[in-house]
Amino acid sequence: MPSVKYQKGDMVMGRWPGSSLYYEVKVLSFDTKSQLYTVIYKDGTELELKEQDIKNPAGFQTRTRSRSRSRSPGRRRSRSRSPARTTRRSSSRTAAAVAAAAITESAPTTRRDARLKEAIEVRLSSLDQTKPAENNSNNKHEKKEENNTANKVDEVEAEPEKNQSRYNLRRRKDDGDAKEAEAKPEQLEEKEAKPAAPPSAATTPLDFGGKIGAYFWLLFLPAWVLFVILQVNLEDPSLANFPPPVPPLETFWDGQALGFVILWILFQALLYILPVGKLSEGMPLRSGQRLKYRTNGFFAIVLSSVAVAAAAYQGVDLTYIHSHFLQLAVATFLISVLLSVYLYVRSRYAAPEHLALGGNSGNVVYDFFKGHELNPRIKNFDLKFFCEMRPGLIGWCLINFAMALAEMKQQGLDAPSHSMILVNIFQLLYVVDGLWNEEAILTTMDLMHDGFGFMLAFGDLVWVPFTYTLQAYYLVSHPNPLSLPAVAAIITLKLGGFYIFRKSNSEKNAFRRNPADPKLSHLKTIPTATGKSLLVSGWWGVVRHPNYLGDLIMALAWSLPCGFSHLLPWYYMIYFIILLVHRDSRDMSECRRKYGSAWDEYCRTVRYRIIPRVY
Numbered sequence: 059m060p061s062v063k064y065q066k067g068d069m070v071m072g073r074w075p076g077s078s079l080y081y082e083v084k085v086l087s088f089d090t091k092s093q094l095y096t097v098i099y100k101d102g103t104e105l106e107l108k109e110q111d112i113k114n115p116a117g118f119q120t121r122t123r124s125r126s127r128s129r130s131p132g133r134r135r136s137r138s139r140s141p142a143r144t145t146r147r148s149s150s151r152t153a154a155a156v157a158a159a160a161i162t163e164s165a166p167t168t169r170r171d172a173r174l175k176e177a178i179e180v181r182l183s184s185l186d187q188t189k190p191a192e193n194n195s196n197n198k199h200e201k202k203e204e205n206n207t208a209n210k211v212d213e214v215e216a217e218p219e220k221n222q223s224r225y226n227l228r229r230r231k232d233d234g235d236a237k238e239a240e241a242k243p244e245q246l247e248e249k250e251a252k253p254a255a256p257p258s259a260a261t262t263p264l265d266f267g268g269k270i271g272a273y274f275w276l277l278f279l280p281a282w283v284l285f286v287i288l289q290v291n292l293e294d295p296s297l298a299n300f301p302p303p304v305p306p307l308e309t310f311w312d313g314q315a316l317g318f319v320i321l322w323i324l325f326q327a328l329l330y331i332l333p334v335g336k337l338s339e340g341m342p343l344r345s346g347q348r349l350k351y352r353t354n355g356f357f358a359i360v361l362s363s364v365a366v367a368a369a370a371y372q373g374v375d376l377t378y379i380h381s382h383f384l385q386l387a388v389a390t391f392l393i394s395v396l397l398s399v400y401l402y403v404r405s406r407y408a409a410p411e412h413l414a415l416g417g418n419s420g421n422v423v424y425d426f427f428k429g430h431e432l433n434p435r436i437k438n439f440d441l442k443f444f445c446e447m448r449p450g451l452i453g454w455c456l457i458n459f460a461m462a463l464a465e466m467k468q469q470g471l472d473a474p475s476h477s478m479i480l481v482n483i484f485q486l487l488y489v490v491d492g493l494w495n496e497e498a499i500l501t502t503m504d505l506m507h508d509g510f511g512f513m514l515a516f517g518d519l520v521w522v523p524f525t526y527t528l529q530a531y532y533l534v535s536h537p538n539p540l541s542l543p544a545v546a547a548i549i550t551l552k553l554g555g556f557y558i559f560r561k562s563n564s565e566k567n568a569f570r571r572n573p574a575d576p577k578l579s580h581l582k583t584i585p586t587a588t589g590k591s592l593l594v595s596g597w598w599g600v601v602r603h604p605n606y607l608g609d610l611i612m613a614l615a616w617s618l619p620c621g622f623s624h625l626l627p628w629y630y631m632i633y634f635i636i637l638l639v640h641r642d643s644r645d646m647s648e649c650r651r652k653y654g655s656a657w658d659e660y661c662r663t664v665r666y667r668i669i670p671r672v673y
């Protein structure tokens with residue numbers, strides 16, 4: 059490895075992923091393509107680290123001052139567990155377990171600390187990943203009872219990180235322009251101030267085609283929405299009509315449409331802040347904090363339906379939504395851009411513990427697109443959660459309903475067509491289910507890992523309501539009569555997809571919230587070095603993303619009612635395959651980074667990603 063900073067065999071200090079702790083590791087290799095070093099910890103755990111997570115040992119020192127201060131009896135048991143002082147006993151532990159042990163070395167001062175320590179001690183005896191042979195076959199994976207021990211850690215899972223940050227002398231580089239953490243003893247720490255990485259240094263590989271990709275997506279996504287909206291109105295919406303006839307500029311803008319969009323968002327915001335419904339806890343953040351979310355989405359859609367029905371009853375013509383679709387989309391786009399600018403600016407001033415790991419490339423366009431702040435909030439009002447679950451999602455159903463009315467008006471029908479009814483009911487079921495199980499969104503990638511920037515703001519506010527409604531929009535002027543057997547077959551397909559989608563999402567959500575849930579005790583799991591386990595049987599043992607499989611089957615059932623005359627109503631299906639394949643690969647790399655060899659073990663056991671025996 060001639061041109062790389064660290065050479066094979068070098069003993070260096072490697073940061074434990076997701077924490078501020080550094081341990082002595084040996085460099086095994088360097089992959090020029092991924093720019094990652096494979097390192098091995100003293101306990102035998104191999105991980106891939108970025109150069110910025112590796113430091114020269116000369117910059118560290120061990121402080122031992124507080125050791126003598128400990129009064130905890132438990133502490134005496136864990137004294138020799140720091141990886142810096144790895145003993146033969148500890149050499150059979152995972153690095154995470156060792157990391158956890160390092161944390162237990164400081165005397166627990168609060169009840170929570172004591173609870174944490176207790177959990178960690180349990181984990182120390184339960185996790186051992188250095189014996190891969192034990193994990194080689196499915197039936198050798200830990201059964202639930204064993205997993206429960208690790209799971210106890212899950213309940214306080216982020217708390218080790220909270221503690222870690224307390225013991226960290228100097229802020230993490232990816233913590234951006236953070237204030238210095240309180241100096242605490244008992245941890246390896248950097249000796250002297252080193253030139254810190256610029257606050258903008260990227261901490262995760264750039265996604266979406268990197269900086270150039272961000273420019274592309276910023277232009278392409280709005281252009282695509284415009285394209286499909288202009289296409290769907292044509293009698294023959296086919297790619298042969300590219301570019302579609304562009305209407306005069308003034309038709310894009312309608313002040314009244316903007317007013318309606320603002321009213322809709324404010325109405326949804328009002329419903330969101332009403333003190334009705336459950337206050338759910340989000341997953342632990344890196345800081346150990348758990349945010350609270352008002353999960354009253356079902357209540358919001360019920361009240362919205364009542365309000366829409368009342369408006370229709372009062373003579374409000376909802377087909378306005380169909381006739382002003384373009385103007386409504388443009389107005390919403392404007393709002394999403396303004397929101398994204400606000401999000402970008404505030405992310406520059408956000409406290410480091412509030413930032414996502416990505417979205418800090420230093421390139422304004424990329425960071426604007428990707429988003430950097432994890433959970434931007436105005437007081438308790440969570441902007442990301444609100445945008446993802448309310449105006450766009452409920453707006454999607456409102457638009458579909460308006461399209462059904464427009465179809466009746468345009469086709470002179472007394473009732474919507476079968477195809478329109480299917481599309482409306484299927485998608486309503488999807489949204490209502492999402493809102494009913496709103497808490498489950500808190501364990502998804504977007505909420506847990508992604509920063510809130512243009513991609514999600516635009517996706518939630520514009521992309522979802524103005525492109526997910528294309529099937530209904532298409533049916534307004536492109537009727538597609540369905541036979542009863544076809545209706546029955548499509549309904550069966552939808553229910554099948556829905557079953558897989560719901561069961562798998564609920565299974566993972568229940569497991570992540572309470573790994574000791576007795577209802578899940580039959581499931582096999584793989585422990586990981588972070589203390590979290592991975593489900594390896596049940597739905598998550600069939601494929602690695604069973605929820606995507608169910609979602610894709612449902613997407614098929616949404617397009618089928620539109621027939622095969624045009625590609626446009628199949629747009630969602632095609633887009634969705636691309637989106638989910640990309641999300642799957644993003645998630646794979648993220649999980650590999652987090653879980654290391656345990657993730658590889660999971661992938662070896664569950665070989666297919668989304669479709670059994672196919673992909």
Ligand SMILES: NC(=O)c1ccc[n+]([C@@H]2O[C@H](COP(=O)([O-])OP(=O)(O)OC[C@H]3O[C@@H](n4cnc5c(N)ncnc54)[C@H](OP(=O)(O)O)[C@@H]3O)[C@@H](O)[C@H]2O)c1
Nearest residue numbers: 501502503504563566570592593594598605606609641645
């Ligand atoms: N309609 C749409 O436009 C649309 C778009 C995207 C997604 N979706 C749907 O939204 C839902 C959420 O999707 P998502 O992309 O956020 O992904 P997800 O599958 O809900 O979440 C992935 C996370 O689950 C955890 N995980 C992975 N494998 C596991 C295992 N074996 N055991 C336990 N935990 C495991 C990992 O996080 P931790 O280990 O850190 O917990 C992983 O990062 C899905 O149903 C998807 O179909 C819909």
Ligand SMILES: CC(C)CCC[C@@H](C)[C@H]1CC[C@H]2C3=C(CC[C@]12C)[C@@]1(C)CC[C@H](O)C(C)(C)[C@@H]1CC3
Nearest residue numbers: 279446488489491492499504513516517518521522
């Ligand atoms: C191309 C970009 C503009 C991509 C934008 C992606 C977003 C539109 C999606 C990312 C995660 C998605 C998601 C839902 C809607 C679409 C996204 C926000 C979701 C809220 C739909 C209802 C489901 O029941 C759900 C709650 C599981 C789901 C969560 C993820």
